[in-house]
Amino acid sequence: MPELPEVETVVQGLRVALAGKVLTNVQVRRYDLRxxxxxxxxxxxDGRQVIxxxxxxxxxxxxxxxxxxxxxxxxMSGRIVVSxxxxxxxxxxxLVFQTNSGAAVTFNDPRRFGMxxxxxxxxxxxxxxxxxxxxxxxxxxxTAGTLLVRLQGKRASIKSSLLDQRVVAGLGNIYVCExxxxxxxxxxxxxxxxxxxxxxxxxxxxxxVLADAIAAGGSSLRDYVQSSGELGYFQNKLAVYNxxxxxxxxxxxxxxxxxxxxxxxxxxxxxxxxx
DNA sequence: CTTTCGTCCTGACTGC
DNA sequence: TGCAGTCAGGACGAAA
Numbered sequence: 001m002p003e004l005p006e007v008e009t010v011v012q013g014l015r016v017a018l019a020g021k022v023l024t025n026v027q028v029r030r031y032d033l034r035x036x037x038x039x040x041x042x043x044x045x046d047g048r049q050v051i052x053x054x055x056x057x058x059x060x061x062x063x064x065x066x067x068x069x070x071x072x073x074x075x076m077s078g079r080i081v082v083s084x085x086x087x088x089x090x091x092x093x094x095l096v097f098q099t100n101s102g103a104a105v106t107f108n109d110p111r112r113f114g115m116x117x118x119x120x121x122x123x124x125x126x127x128x129x130x131x132x133x134x135x136x137x138x139x140x141x142x143t144a145g146t147l148l149v150r151l152q153g154k155r156a157s158i159k160s161s162l163l164d165q166r167v168v169a170g171l172g173n174i175y176v177c178e179x180x181x182x183x184x185x186x187x188x189x190x191x192x193x194x195x196x197x198x199x200x201x202x203x204x205x206x207x208x209v210l211a212d213a214i215a216a217g218g219s220s221l222r223d224y225v226q227s228s229g230e231l232g233y234f235q236n237k238l239a240v241y242n243x244x245x246x247x248x249x250x251x252x253x254x255x256x257x258x259x260x261x262x263x264x265x266x267x268x269x270x271x272x273x274x275x
Numbered sequence: 276c277t278t279t280c281g282t283c284c285t286g287a288c289t290g291c
Numbered sequence: 292t293g294c295a296g297t298c299a300g301g302a303c304g305a306a307a
Contacts, residue, residue, distance in 0.1 A: 002300075002301090003300060003301095006300090034283070034284095034301090034302085034303090058301080073301080073302090074301090075284095075301060075302085076284095076299070076300060076301050076302095077284085077285075077286080077299085077300090077301095092285085109284095109285095110284075110285045110286065111283080111284045111285050111286080111299090111301095112283080112284055112285080113283070113284070113285095113301060113302080114301095115301095115302095129302095153276090153277085154277080154278095155277070155278075156277080156278065156279090160278080160279090163301095165301090165302080172300050172301070173299090173300050173301090174300055175300090241300085242300095263278080263279060263280085264279075264280065264281090265300095266298090266299090277307100278306100278307085279305105279306085279307080280304105280305085280306080280307095281303105281304095281305085281306095282302100282303090282304090282305100283301105283302100283303095285299105286298105286299090287297105287298090287299085288296105288297085288298085288299105289295105289296085289297080289298100290294105290295095290296090290297105291293105291294090291295090291296105
């Protein structure tokens with residue numbers, strides 16, 4: 001379930017568990033994820049101390065004391081579970097390690113769309129996975145101005161453009177639908193038909209939806225990081241996503257929330273509120 | 276160049 | 292209850 005807010009919550013959980021800790025008993029149980037895990041992963045990570053844990057878009061960056069950076073992406077089904085101690089590995093546990101305080105960290109990913117690799121700190125952001133990413137939506141790098149520049153010359157709908165990680169980094173299908181809803185913008189609207197007023201609304205909506213999701217996910221997703229793997233609380237706060245036929249939370253449409261398919265992905269929206 | 280489509284893989288859910 | 296079919300929140304590379 002990982003889009004930016006879920007990854008951010010995982011990162012916050014990892015900071016608690018990993019900051020300053022030494023990684024031990026590093027085990028790669030499957031190397032054939034979306035891309036092959038580096039063959040020398042274990043020897044390069046085992047025994048190193050964690051210096052920094054950060055997030056870029058949906059990527060998790062863990063800097064080690066020799067300037068190696070572990071880059072993790074959860075794909076569509078990846079999870080990271082922190083538990084108090086090592087236990088019997090489960091199916092789809094692909095990466096497992098411990099810390100010198102005894103905590104165990106497990107990367108589990110049934111679909112194996114996740115990614116794990118190593119980079120050097122100096123060139124980390126030049127890595128192919130990170131190089132082309134657009135601005136971080138929750139920073140001041142993401143403004144109506146920067147958004148408009150990146151939408152220039154785009155022929156696609158605004159829905160498709162927002163899913164493009166080069167336009168803005170970290171949004172997935174859920175939060176694109178939600179942001180367009182709160183901005184009152186039709187997902188079908190062409191990117192070139194977004195003017196300054198709509199861009200301002202859209203940027204504000206993206207930021208507030210993500211911030212709300214992080215805040216709402218914060219408590220329950222923390223459990224998810226710690227152990228249980230349950231869905232986050234934010235699910236209850238979704239206005240349109242996966243709510244086809246249900247009433248729009250802010251207007252009385254007859255038809256309610258509608259679904260359409262754009263670029264092969266489901267879009268949920270309120271045709272009355274979104275123009 | 277841009278955009279869409281197929282693809283990687285497994286599991287959850289629906290309908291017969 | 293079983294089984295087949297459909298769909299899934301990501302992102303790349305091929306093809307148009």
